[in-house]
Amino acid sequence: MQIFADNRKANFSYEILEKYQAGLVLLGQEVKSIKMGMVGLAGSYVIFKGSSELYLVGCHVPPYQPKNAPDHISEREKKLLLTKKELLYLKGKSSQKGLTFVPLKIYTKSGKIKLEFALARLIKKIDQRQVIKKREAKREMGEFLS
Numbered sequence: 001m002q003i004f005a006d007n008r009k010a011n012f013s014y015e016i017l018e019k020y021q022a023g024l025v026l027l028g029q030e031v032k033s034i035k036m037g038m039v040g041l042a043g044s045y046v047i048f049k050g051s052s053e054l055y056l057v058g059c060h061v062p063p064y065q066p067k068n069a070p071d072h073i074s075e076r077e078k079k080l081l082l083t084k085k086e087l088l089y090l091k092g093k094s095s096q097k098g099l100t101f102v103p104l105k106i107y108t109k110s111g112k113i114k115l116e117f118a119l120a121r122l123i124k125k126i127d128q129r130q131v132i133k134k135r136e137a138k139r140e141m142g143e144f145l146s
Contacts, residue, residue: 004034005106007041014102014120021116023081032064034113046101046117052087054080093119
C-alpha cells in the first residue's frame, strides 16, 4: 500500500468516530498526477450531492503535463464509489448534528486508487488546548524519568 496524500491536520482538528474507504472516479491524467504524488487534501471535504451520491470536493490534483492539458480543472469534484448499503448508512449518519465527513488519505490498494475518509466531530478549541497540555506534561515526565 502506497500513500500519496495524508491529511494530518484532520487528526488534530477532528475526533475520528468511524473510518471508511471508497474508490474514486478519476480521469487518466488525474491518475498519473496522483501516482506521481501531486495531490493535496488540505481544505478538502466529502459531501452528499443529490439523493445518494458522495463527492470529494476541494481536492487539488494538478495536471500531469500542464502544456498538454489546457482544459484541465485542478479542483474537480470526484465521485466516491460505495455500495448502496454504505451510502444509505452514511446518509443517516450525516444528518446527525455536528458530524461531518473528512478525507484522511489517498492510497493504492491492489492497483486501485482509494480514499480513506472518516465520520468525525469537530474538536473545540478548549479541548485542543487540554490535549496539548497533556502531551507536554507527558513529554516532561518522560524527560524527568530518563
